[in-house]
Amino acid sequence: MNKYGLHGKLKATSGNGEKLASILLEASKLVSTAPGCHLYIISKDNVDENAVWVTEIWDSKEDHDNSLLVAGVKELISQAIPLLDGKPEKGQELDVLGGAGIK
């Protein structure tokens, strides 16, 4: 069965990219053991130093949505929101067929 992929950008206000990335790296630890989580990767944008990308693969969109309920995740989101420059854009959803490197 195909998996659910999501590739999305969060843009921080000027100078807050690193802080935002570190909060998201904390979140990745919390969700790594959530049901259906295969990938939760945090990257810096190569051009915009205030932008952070989150690349996720889950068994299903439902598993992704449930990850917001993992203990501690809401607290991290509430730390991240004041750092954001505007509302996050909707991420790119992918229909993951397979490949190499995920569990």
Added chain:
Amino acid sequence: MNKYGLHGKLKATSGNGEKLASILLEASKLVSTAPGCHLYIISKDNVDENAVWVTEIWDSKEDHDNSLLVAGVKELISQAIPLLDGKPEKGQELDVLGGAGIK
């Protein structure tokens, strides 16, 4: 050390998206054991049925570039090229900080 990420789209001519994806899935098997390969995932676009996404994480850009030399990869590329609708766009390069789910 940060890793090198690449997220890029290949667009097939009408009706060839599935064939292109299956060639790329073959390529993922070949490069999975190449030095520095952490992730090589193939996805279908959720909107354009002829578009296929390749999401890669490598130790370095050099490791990525060397993957084109892996035995069999050039043959797969030469099968894929006639299926493409125009020249591939340059993929999005990412500076991968970390997260969960890669080896």
